Amino acid sequence: MTDATADVAAKTIPTPGAGEGQTLIFDRPRSLTDKAFTYCPGCGHGVAHRLLAELIDEFGIQDRTIGMASVGCSVFNYENFDVDMLSCAHGRAPASATGAKRVYPDAFVFTYQGDGDLASIGSAEILHAANRGERITVIFINNAIYGMTGGQLAPTTLVGMKATTAPKGRQPELTGYPIHITELLAQLPGVAFSARGSLHDLANVHKTKGYMKKAMKAQLDGHGFSIVEILSNCNSNWKMTPQDSNQWIAAEMVKEFPLGVFKDVYAGAKA
Numbered sequence: 616m617t618d619a620t621a622d623v624a625a626k627t628i629p630t631p632g633a634g635e636g637q638t639l640i641f642d643r644p645r646s647l648t649d650k651a652f653t654y655c656p657g658c659g660h661g662v663a664h665r666l667l668a669e670l671i672d673e674f675g676i677q678d679r680t681i682g683m684a685s686v687g688c689s690v691f692n693y694e695n696f697d698v699d700m701l702s703c704a705h706g707r708a709p710a711s712a713t714g715a716k717r718v719y720p721d722a723f724v725f726t727y728q729g730d731g732d733l734a735s736i737g738s739a740e741i742l743h744a745a746n747r748g749e750r751i752t753v754i755f756i757n758n759a760i761y762g763m764t765g766g767q768l769a770p771t772t773l774v775g776m777k778a779t780t781a782p783k784g785r786q787p788e789l790t791g792y793p794i795h796i797t798e799l800l801a802q803l804p805g806v807a808f809s810a811r812g813s814l815h816d817l818a819n820v821h822k823t824k825g826y827m828k829k830a831m832k833a834q835l836d837g838h839g840f841s842i843v844e845i846l847s848n849c850n851s852n853w854k855m856t857p858q859d860s861n862q863w864i865a866a867e868m869v870k871e872f873p874l875g876v877f878k879d880v881y882a883g884a885k886a
């Protein structure tokens with residue numbers, strides 16, 4: 616047994632799924648159902664779902680979590696998370712989350728929204744929920760396009776990037792510039808935590824999970840609004856292989872949307 620294998624084995628919790636004489640070293644988080652994802656192969660949504668479910672398990676809050684499914688490719692994720700879920704009108708997840716959190720203040724309440732849902736049709740809801748300092752956690756998937764409806768331009772589409780409604784590429788004189796919602800919200804006093812991660816490689820997946828953990832902790836500790844924007848691929852609508860789409864995030868998307876923490880209620884606190 617190598618050191619690394621021994622390390623994994625040492626951390627392994629005996630699980631009923633493992634056969635006799637076998638050690639289960641990788642499994643589905645308890646907070647995910649066994650319903651298959653509806654996403655295209657290679658899409659980042661499934662990775663983001665897994666990270667969120669792992670954290671719900673790690674915090675031990677599955678029985679008091681309420682999630683808001685929004686409209687977009689993740690519209691059916693109320694079937695994937697094994698927690699209480701609401702299906703929200705397009706862009707209105709922060710309003711529904713506000714209601715849930717105020718009625719059940721001890722619940723952990725999250726929204727899961729795409730960039731079309733959050734930064735376009737739902738821009739008013741997200742801004743005012745953040746400004747009110749609602750104690751909710753927002754997982755914001757930025758794939759720079761409307762995925763579900765076939766690749767139309769989103770407010771986050773990069774300048775020059777092609778979309779079905781911008782066949783020559785985004786032109787700022789016609790449709791403005793990519794919107795940086797996460798930096799904007801960081802300016803509001805009601806916001807406790809705001810960060811942007813990415814899923815384009817393993818190191819960034821781990822870093823993103825760290826941001827999500829802090830955002831969730833901010834809510835559980837009773838602080839204000841928390842948001843993690845996650846850069847994620849849409850290889851189908853970008854018309855790339857999954858691998859190329861992840862490389863494109865690293866080469867192009869990160870230049871427009873820098874990664875890091877914009878506001879942290881725990882900044883300066885001892886770990």
Ligand SMILES: Cc1ncc(C[n+]2csc(CCOP(=O)(O)OP(=O)(O)O)c2C)c(N)n1
Nearest residue numbers: 686687688705729730731732760761762763
């Ligand atoms: C009121 C309303 N307007 C428009 C639509 C069409 N629509 C469905 S999903 C979507 C965009 C979703 O894009 P995004 O939020 O970026 O999520 P993705 O599918 O890329 O994950 C739009 C415009 C709708 N369903 N309802």
